[in-house]
Amino acid sequence: MDSKVSVGELRELVARFVSERDWEKYHNPKDLAIGLSVEAAELLELFLWERIELEKLQGELAERAKEELADIAIYCLSFANAQGWDLSELIKSKVRRNEEKYPARKYRGRARIP
Numbered sequence: 001m002d003s004k005v006s007v008g009e010l011r012e013l014v015a016r017f018v019s020e021r022d023w024e025k026y027h028n029p030k031d032l033a034i035g036l037s038v039e040a041a042e043l044l045e046l047f048l049w050e051r052i053e054l055e056k057l058q059g060e061l062a063e064r065a066k067e068e069l070a071d072i073a074i075y076c077l078s079f080a081n082a083q084g085w086d087l088s089e090l091i092k093s094k095v096r097r098n099e100e101k102y103p104a105r106k107y108r109g110r111a112r113i114p
Contacts, residue, residue: 007077007088014077027082036075043068 018024046064057065080087 011077011081014074015081018078027078032075032079032082036072036079039068039071039075043072
């Protein structure tokens with residue numbers, strides 16, 4: 001559960017998985033960025049030629065989307081691990097910058113940015 005597992009615990013889980021396979025040598029910024037992009041494209045590919053009008057995914061499509069989303073998160077964690085970056089701090093900092101850039105009072109309910 002998200003509320004019971006910390007980002008740090010997930011980072012350790014991914015780091016252990018990578019270490020047990022001696023894959024650190026392959027975890028350079030370029031290759032991790034490419035892998036992240038490929039996994040994001042695989043998530044997007046699920047919707048190619050599909051007509052989806054649901055608010056929530058269901059069935060096999062939902063299961064496949066979960067797999068791809070997990071792959072994306074694993075690459076994000078791997079990238080942070082390889083660079084020694086604190087992913088939690090990066091996210092908090094980016095949200096703060098976005099709050100300044102897109103104040104809720106001005107952008108509430110707007111899907112497009114002028």
